[in-house]
Amino acid sequence: xxxxxxxxxxxxxxxxxxxxxxxxxxxxxxxxxxxxxxxxxxxxxxxxxxxxxxxxxxxxxxxxxxxxxxxxxxxxxxxxxxxxxxxxxxxxxxxxxxxxxxxxxxxxxxxxxxxxxxxxxxxxxxxxxxxxxxxxxxxxxxxxxxxxxxxxxxxxxxxxxxxxxxxxxxxxxxxxxxxxxxxxxxxxxxxxxxxxxxxxxxxxxxxxxxxxxxxxxxxxx
Numbered sequence: 001x002x003x004x005x006x007x008x009x010x011x012x013x014x015x016x017x018x019x020x021x022x023x024x025x026x027x028x029x030x031x032x033x034x035x036x037x038x039x040x041x042x043x044x045x046x047x048x049x050x051x052x053x054x055x056x057x058x059x060x061x062x063x064x065x066x067x068x069x070x071x072x073x074x075x076x077x078x079x080x081x082x083x084x085x086x087x088x089x090x091x092x093x094x095x096x097x098x099x100x101x102x103x104x105x106x107x108x109x110x111x112x113x114x115x116x117x118x119x120x121x122x123x124x125x126x127x128x129x130x131x132x133x134x135x136x137x138x139x140x141x142x143x144x145x146x147x148x149x150x151x152x153x154x155x156x157x158x159x160x161x162x163x164x165x166x167x168x169x170x171x172x173x174x175x176x177x178x179x180x181x182x183x184x185x186x187x188x189x190x191x192x193x194x195x196x197x198x199x200x201x202x203x204x205x206x207x208x209x210x211x212x213x214x215x216x217x218x219x220x221x
Contacts, residue, residue, distance in 0.1 A: 129162025
């Protein structure tokens with residue numbers, strides 16, 4: 001994974017340019033042969049192109065994240081904003097989100113943009129895992145965020161009651177391109193790990209099938 005994203009910007013833009021040209025040609029062909037708009041194989045091919053565009057957009061956005069200026073972020077304000085952003089969506093699925101009621105006045109050496117990516121990615125995975133577990137008949141749906149202040153670091157732990165992962169899955173989940181979700185790209189968690197390493201933090205993940213996943217982040221102060 002070393003330097004995984006630092007070599008992608010130019011290549012991503014070049015691929016994006018070529019795909020844009022090809023996609024324009026496909027649209028022109030569809031305009032000439034209108035029956036193609038109802039052809040199952042044609043529709044699936046266009047959907048594949050859309051997935052490729054989304055993947056490239058994520059790659060280019062993530063390169064910006066790894067290069068973002070490290071401006072301190074106040075933890076208490078960030079967690080409140082995170083709660084307000086996610087609670088409505090989670091409530092619709094009967095998922096309860098809990099955050100610390102009080103967080104000491106602590107600033108982390110990481111930009112708000114980077115923190116947003118870290119936690120939105122983790123919460124998205126928790127959301128998907130709980131929804132998948134709920135389909136199997138389970139009913140306990142919770143995501144909890146806990147903080148613990150140490151002399152030289154702040155530990156933030158995110159626990160969910162989702163479907164969890166097997167040990168073979170867990171051993172590969174941080175490898176770029178590995179995903180266990182439909183339409184996933186396997187980029188999010190590897191980037192989270194890279195951001196944590198770039199600030200000399202730590203990232204740990206544990207999981208068990210049917211019992212959920214716990215992610216522990218250790219931010220240096």
